[in-house]
Amino acid sequence: MSNEDSVDIYADGGCRGNPGPGGWGVLMQAGEHSKELWGGEPDTTNNRMELTAVIRALEALKRPMIARVHTDSQYVQKGISEWINNWKRNGWRTADKKPVKNADLWQILDSLAKQHQTSWIWVKGHAGHVGNEHADRLANRGIDELLAGRTK
Secondary structure: OOHHHEEEEEEEEEEOOOOEEEEEEEEEEEOOEEEEEEEEEEEEOHHHHHHHHHHHHHHHOOOOOEEEEEEOOHHHHHHHHHHHHHHHHOOOEOOOOOEOOOHHHHHHHHHHHOOOEEEEEEOOOOOOOHHHHHHHHHHHHHHHHHHOOOOO
8 A cells, every 4th residue: 555545543532421422523634635524422421432433534434545543542542452352252241251331333443444454543632632632622523513403
C-alpha cells in the first residue's frame, strides 16, 4: 500500500453522566483530505461511545487502507490490541468468566479492523493533542445536537 492508501483516524467518545447522553466524534485525515463524523445516543456509556467512534470511522473507509487509529481510550487501544484474542478464545468471556462488556461492539470493531492494516495509537486525552482535541469537540457536538433534538 502507498501513502495514498493511508489515513490517520482521531476518534473520541464521551458521556454527560455515565451512563447518560453520549457522543462520538472522528477526524479522518488522508493527505490533503479530511473528513469529520459525529453523532450521539440518548442513553449510553463512555466506553460504548469510544468504540462507536472507531467503528464509524472504519465503516467510512471505501477501500482497504493503512489506518492509524489515535485514541485516548486505553479501553479501546488495549482491548483491540491485547485483550480481544483471549475474549474470543474464551467465548467472549473475561478471564474471570464474566461476559465481556460491549461484546456486540467489539465484534463489529474486530471485523472492521481486519479489513485494513490497522495500528492502534494511544494518546493522552485533554493534553493539547490537536487531532484528539478536534475529535473531542466533535463528540461534544454529537451530544449537544442530541440534547437539542437535532440529528444529522
